[in-house]
Amino acid sequence: MTFTRLLVTVGAALATSQLVSAAVATHGVKCPTGQTTANKACCALFPIIETLQTKLFDNAECGEEAHSALRLSFHDAIGFSIHGGKGGGADGSILAFNKTETAFHANSGIDDIIDAQWPVFQEVGTLSAGDFVHLAAAVGITNCPGAPSLEFFLGRPPPRAAAPDLTVPEPTDSVTAILTRFADAGFNPNEVIALLSSHTIAAADEVDPSIPGTPFDSTVGTFDSQVFLEVLLKGTLFPGKNESHPGEVLSPIEGEMRLQSDFALSQDPRTACLWQDMINNQNRMVTQFKAAMAKLQVLGQNKAKLIDCSDVIPQAAPFKGPIKYPATFSKAQVQQACHASPFPKLATVAGPAPTLPPVPPS
């Protein structure tokens, strides 16, 4: 970390402790900005959310920054072990010690969102790196219709050190390796699949760097359960030049990227039914995702010392389901790996087989 960055981090820590000490439990306060929140200390977040929406998320778009801010919060938090000996968890170390953590292979491409967040983090000035990273993720996803309003707790102290390497799962990892790593961080297989709902608003820049922004499903701007369906459709091609890359397996749709890890989890007996049960089950998906994110975003933190500011998080537009098979697809292409529950009945989008456009860089 450079000296300037150290100063900023220390400054943010002081400011955060001022915020926390101002947190006299005042309920239902009206903030100077006109909004209401349960705790006076949370008032400071309303203008910060405005700043995030205008300066980071291109006027409240569910675009690349919103997607990447969610990925960043995961890569920050997962550097933790319930057995100790790893990083500080959801502490913002990935932002504050970015020179170290962006060099890890699993963080490939994450430098783009760090570069976008850093100046806004400095401009805001009053949040610790951990509060900033996890607030940005919560705010960003509300730009995607269907997303839940995540919990947000304020007051994480500044990170003490970078997380060590090899804590973030890779798409080339086996299901056993993935479940073992998540278990080490405190998550069961049910929570792992719930967290992977995030891949409904995801695209890859680095798996095949010749086709940046390649989405994981046909509705990358919507927080729906489409990704759980499309990962099960029989793969026939690799997007782009039809060449395979590490971490990628055959995808069913031109312009769509399928991660090897997502496919393996959809087929494994330990997770196949959890995967299938998400399909067209928006309520189950967002409820479980929200619960798992609530745990992820305070990993390694003393939650009793944080202030519950969840009521400042905006509400996303609703998702108007049901989901559908992409045009030309049907149950005939589903590689069903769970037979314990019936496969949902879904209609098919009309028209010719789609070619998905990439998510534009901002």
Ligand code: HEM
């Ligand atoms: C088995 C665990 C996981 C693996 C192996 C994995 C792997 C990946 C990979 C390879 C990418 C594409 C990166 C690139 O090429 O640019 C990606 C994107 C993404 N991941 Fe995951 N991921 C996992 C779990 C998660 C979790 C738990 C979350 C959030 C809670 C998450 C959120 C995202 C998001 C939002 C993106 C899209 C970022 C963007 O579009 O800019 N992932 N993931």
